Amino acid sequence: MLARLHAINAEHGYLPAEALRQAADELHVPLSQIYGAASFYAAFSFEPRGRHTVQVCQGTACYIRGGDKILDKLESALGVRPGGTTPDRRFTLETVYCVGSCSMAPVVRVDGDTYGRLKPERVERILKRYD
Amino acid sequence: MKIRTRSDLESLRKAGLASLYPPRPRINVGMATCGRAAGAGAVFDALREEADRLGLEAAIVPVGCLGYCQQEPLVDVALPGRGRVLYSHVTPDQARALLRSLADGVLPEEGALARMRVEGEAESESLPYLDELPFYARQHKIVLRNCGLLDPMSIEEYVARGGYAPLARALLDLTPDEVVDEVLRSGLRGRGGAGFPTGRKWRICRDAPGEPKYVICNGDEGDPGAYMDRTVLESDPFSVIEGLTIAGYGVGAHQGYIYVRDEYPLAVERVTQATARAEELGLLGDDILGSGFDFHIAIVRGAGAFVCGEETALIASIEGGAGEPRPKPPFPAVSGLWGQPTVINNVKTLATVPVIIGKGAEKYAAIGTEGNAGTVVFSLVGKVANTGLVEVPLGLTLREMIEGIGGGGLDGRRVKAVQTGGPSGGCLPAEQFHLPITYESLTAAGSIMGSGGMVVMDEETCMVDVARYFLGFTMAESCGKCTPCRDGTRHMYEILTRIVEGQGTPEDLDDLEEVAHWVKEASLCGLGQTAPNPVLSTLRYFRAEYEAHVQEKRCPAGVCRALIRLVIHADRCTGCGLCKRECPVGAISGEPKQPHVIDQTVCIHCRICHDVCPVDAIEITGRR
Ligand SMILES: Cc1cc2nc3c(=O)[nH]c(=O)nc-3n(C[C@H](O)[C@H](O)[C@H](O)COP(=O)(O)O)c2cc1C
Ligand code: SF4
Numbered sequence: 166m167l168a169r170l171h172a173i174n175a176e177h178g179y180l181p182a183e184a185l186r187q188a189a190d191e192l193h194v195p196l197s198q199i200y201g202a203a204s205f206y207a208a209f210s211f212e213p214r215g216r217h218t219v220q221v222c223q224g225t226a227c228y229i230r231g232g233d234k235i236l237d238k239l240e241s242a243l244g245v246r247p248g249g250t251t252p253d254r255r256f257t258l259e260t261v262y263c264v265g266s267c268s269m270a271p272v273v274r275v276d277g278d279t280y281g282r283l284k285p286e287r288v289e290r291i292l293k294r295y296d
Numbered sequence: 297m298k299i300r301t302r303s304d305l306e307s308l309r310k311a312g313l314a315s316l317y318p319p320r321p322r323i324n325v326g327m328a329t330c331g332r333a334a335g336a337g338a339v340f341d342a343l344r345e346e347a348d349r350l351g352l353e354a355a356i357v358p359v360g361c362l363g364y365c366q367q368e369p370l371v372d373v374a375l376p377g378r379g380r381v382l383y384s385h386v387t388p389d390q391a392r393a394l395l396r397s398l399a400d401g402v403l404p405e406e407g408a409l410a411r412m413r414v415e416g417e418a419e420s421e422s423l424p425y426l427d428e429l430p431f432y433a434r435q436h437k438i439v440l441r442n443c444g445l446l447d448p449m450s451i452e453e454y455v456a457r458g459g460y461a462p463l464a465r466a467l468l469d470l471t472p473d474e475v476v477d478e479v480l481r482s483g484l485r486g487r488g489g490a491g492f493p494t495g496r497k498w499r500i501c502r503d504a505p506g507e508p509k510y511v512i513c514n515g516d517e518g519d520p521g522a523y524m525d526r527t528v529l530e531s532d533p534f535s536v537i538e539g540l541t542i543a544g545y546g547v548g549a550h551q552g553y554i555y556v557r558d559e560y561p562l563a564v565e566r567v568t569q570a571t572a573r574a575e576e577l578g579l580l581g582d583d584i585l586g587s588g589f590d591f592h593i594a595i596v597r598g599a600g601a602f603v604c605g606e607e608t609a610l611i612a613s614i615e616g617g618a619g620e621p622r623p624k625p626p627f628p629a630v631s632g633l634w635g636q637p638t639v640i641n642n643v644k645t646l647a648t649v650p651v652i653i654g655k656g657a658e659k660y661a662a663i664g665t666e667g668n669a670g671t672v673v674f675s676l677v678g679k680v681a682n683t684g685l686v687e688v689p690l691g692l693t694l695r696e697m698i699e700g701i702g703g704g705g706l707d708g709r710r711v712k713a714v715q716t717g718g719p720s721g722g723c724l725p726a727e728q729f730h731l732p733i734t735y736e737s738l739t740a741a742g743s744i745m746g747s748g749g750m751v752v753m754d755e756e757t758c759m760v761d762v763a764r765y766f767l768g769f770t771m772a773e774s775c776g777k778c779t780p781c782r783d784g785t786r787h788m789y790e791i792l793t794r795i796v797e798g799q800g801t802p803e804d805l806d807d808l809e810e811v812a813h814w815v816k817e818a819s820l821c822g823l824g825q826t827a828p829n830p831v832l833s834t835l836r837y838f839r840a841e842y843e844a845h846v847q848e849k850r851c852p853a854g855v856c857r858a859l860i861r862l863v864i865h866a867d868r869c870t871g872c873g874l875c876k877r878e879c880p881v882g883a884i885s886g887e888p889k890q891p892h893v894i895d896q897t898v899c900i901h902c903r904i905c906h907d908v909c910p911v912d913a914i915e916i917t918g919r920r
């Protein structure tokens with residue numbers, strides 16, 4: 166079942182209700198069980214996600230070095246709250262607890278790229294690199 | 297090829313030496329997670345491209361973390377016959393220029409941080425040695441001995457730097473009992489936090505009835521602001537694998553597990569590959585080095601919960617159940633995985649083991665202080681000038697750590713406190729910086745050694761807000777199995793939230809203290825038992841800050857958003873417009889070259905304008 170969820174997620178970037186219903190039929194398991202499993206894992210989401218994922222670190226080192234300000238800036242630049250996706254599906258904004266680059270705090274990760282020693286002023290320029 | 301004898305190991309060592317010290321330039325680029333965040337990827341690509349373009353024969357190698365993360369990207373260049381130099385803050389342009397110099401046979405001094413010791417080679421006289429820089433002078437690297445100095449995926453280089461000779465000694469020259477005794481005599485204590493003597497744990501497990509036995513490496517690293525274990529797993533995975541193998545031999549286990557936090561994909565990848573490589577060479581598997589000892593390692597990805605770092609929860613998680621702790625005793629060493637005797641040790645504990653077996657217990661025991669032998673690794677972060685990963689002998693004082701190695705506060709500001717032990721630890725004020733770093737002294741002062749998180753705080757850090765931050769974390773991470781932890785962390789979080797919002801009462805402080813003591817005493821596992829530490833330690837040392845919030849409704853650090861206001865001083869404002877551009881909510885208006893104003897009904901008190909103002913015209917009011 167987990168493998169199936171991963172496959173659906175890989176195809177759509179999230180878990181559409183329709184695909185889950187279909188999986189339940191084919192695997193002969195109750196839909197509730199599928200939802201139960203899917204919601205347990207942070208890797209899955211039921212909402213369509215943006216093409217890029219912006220993760221703002223709120224771990225201790227980042228928080229102490231102004232990670233909250235970076236979050237403010239991202240919220241206003243993207244017009245969404247953590248967990249939200251921009252209407253044009255370009256970005257999904259998330260907060261995370263420590264990505265292991267604490268010496269570079271504050272840190273933002275966009276897809277696989279990590280940006281350290283960030284200042285709020287740089288946020289918008291970084292977002293411009295992703296379309 | 298299989299490594300079956302000491303002489304096979306010797307050929308592996310020779311191959312490693314040839315690759316570490318080739319007859320052409322060798323360029324190490326720090327590419328651990330921290331290096332990548334500083335832009336090492338682009339530097340690495342630039343080096344490769346320029347070498348191709350110039351037709352320069354050079355070994356350009358991605359290595360792990362040297363610890364001086366503040367200076368990254370770091371590039372370490374050895375030019376045979378000319379010495380070896382470390383360059384800091386390297387940009388892609390500088391990287392290309394560097395290669396052009398190398399092509400001319402020159403190791404330039406521009407951009408150099410220090411030189412590295414190389415025997416019998418011409419060296420630049422004017423550069424300091426790396427181990428003489430204030431950041432490194434007091435350090436003693438054992439756990440981090442290879443980090444940033446070798447290709448993490450090369451077992452040959454690991455062997456060339458002394459690896460696997462300890463395993464050979466253990467398997468071929470020592471009995472399991474002698475291995476356990478050696479670790480016991482070294483005085484090594486667990487680096488996962490509690491500091492239980494490692495040799496004693498191994499002895500209990502070895503003597504416990506029951507077969508099979510298991511050994512587990514705890515690489516869950518749940519502290520949300522620390523990265524020691526991750527760095528070791530990424531930068532030197534073989535040291536952990538070798539340590540776990542020796543542990544297996546010592547206690548009589550044939551199966552080991554390395555449990556790695558799910559958010560650490562690079563670490564997972566590295567240990568997985570390194571394990572496969574060790575198996576391929578027969579350094580894991582059946583009849584290792586012809587000793588008759590069989591040992592296998594499986595990698596387990598963590599479930600992403602802080603409580604899973606607690607040993608009984610971690611074991612439950614490997615067994616496939618929910619990652620919930622259970623009461624102790626019985627301790628895992630007697631009844632652990634699948635109810636069998638199990639040793640569980642931290643990454644750094646295990647990475648230390650090969651050095652103890654290789655150099656002997658006495659050598660290790662001579663480092664550090666009475667009862668606190670050896671070295672500890674800290675991730676030194678926060679409001680400190682030099683951030684990075686440091687390893688020091690136990691017994692060094694907090695002051696030597698923060699002011700000596702860390703170089704003091706950020707931008708010359710005064711350091712106010714240091715937090716160790718993450719969400720389970722406490723905050724100690726600058727007045728306590730004379731304390732030696734030992735398990736006992738930190739505990740007596742109201743904090744803990746922990747796993748190595750060390751966060752420095754200055755005048756612009758609010759201690760009440762810090763306590764609230766940690767309680768928010770433990771509240772969310774409490775597994776909910778026992779009431780004191782589940783309800784108590786929530787209750788403390790709610791009180792702290794009221795206080796930072798200016799709604800606190802003097803009774804709240806008493807309540808807070810009472811709840812904190814209850815949660816500490818009555819919780820089932822270490823998460824709950826230690827969750828009140830951030831509250832109790834800040835109440836103990838920074839009560840005046842709490843009282844300012846409660847009685848005067850002000851935040852002395854100027855952090856708590858409900859208690860501050862941002863005001864532009866018209867007489868100082870030059871109308872440069874920077875604040876207006878950077879304000880995330882458009883609260884600032886004004887014509888160019890005219891004083892600007894902040895609309896207080898829109899302002900969210902984020903303080904970005906205050907930080908960007910080039911002439912200090914924006915004041916945070918409500919602090920004093
Ligand atoms: C809530 C909680 C979280 C923990 N997290 C970790 C961790 O991330 N890494 C770790 O090595 N030990 C962690 N521990 C300690 C382990 O339970 C255990 O004591 C340790 O892994 C033993 O290894 P050592 O003897 O080498 O220190 C945690 C304990 C508690 C109570
Ligand atoms: S103390 Fe907290 S984390 Fe530990 S068992 Fe109780 S509820 Fe769970």
Ligand code: FES
Nearest residue numbers: 222224227266267
């Ligand atoms: S706290 Fe942000 S990377 Fe560790």
